[in-house]
Amino acid sequence: MLNTTLFSNTPGGAVVAGRDATLTLDGQFYAPGNFTLAASQGGQVLRWEEPRNRYDQLFYQAEHFAWCVGQGLTDSPIRPLARVLENLSVMDEVRRQIGVIFNEER
Structure with a gap:
């Protein structure tokens, strides 16, 4: 369930x-x-x-970002920006379908 x-x-x-x-x-x-x-x-x-804990998990993102910068990369080979934007679009569509509107969107 x-x-x-x-x-x-x-x-x-x-x-x-x-x-x-x-x-x-x-x-x-x-x-x-x-x-x-x-x-x-x-x-x-x-x-x-x-x-x-879950609030410290940005540590991994910061570490990976530092690695990308050190490698001269402008995008992550593990989680490219295009995939992040796709996920955000899906989340926005879910919010739209269930009627959730953030205060910043009003």
């Missing part, structure tokens, strides 16, 4: 279960964080503990 709302702070954990393994995301699934990957057979479990 998937539930989302802009009007309350709902639990944000997620579970993705497949034939070979189950991935359990702690906390907010939309932000970097801890997860567990458990094999369906054999009892193998991988646990990842995210060393930073």
Whole structure:
């Protein structure tokens, strides 16, 4: 089941279960964080503990930006600006369809 709302702070954990393994995301699934990957057979479990909280995650973007500058790049080979703009367009369309208007847009 998937539930989302802009009007309350709902639990944000997620579970993705497949034939070979189950991935359990702690906390907010939309932000970097801890997860567990458990094999369906054999009892193998991988646990990842995210060393930073979700508010510190811009650290990774800043580090990657510094790397790009050092390489003389004007765009990220990992997440190009065109893809970022596509994602923002999709998010804007979702907001339009559900009637969400930011104060800055009024």
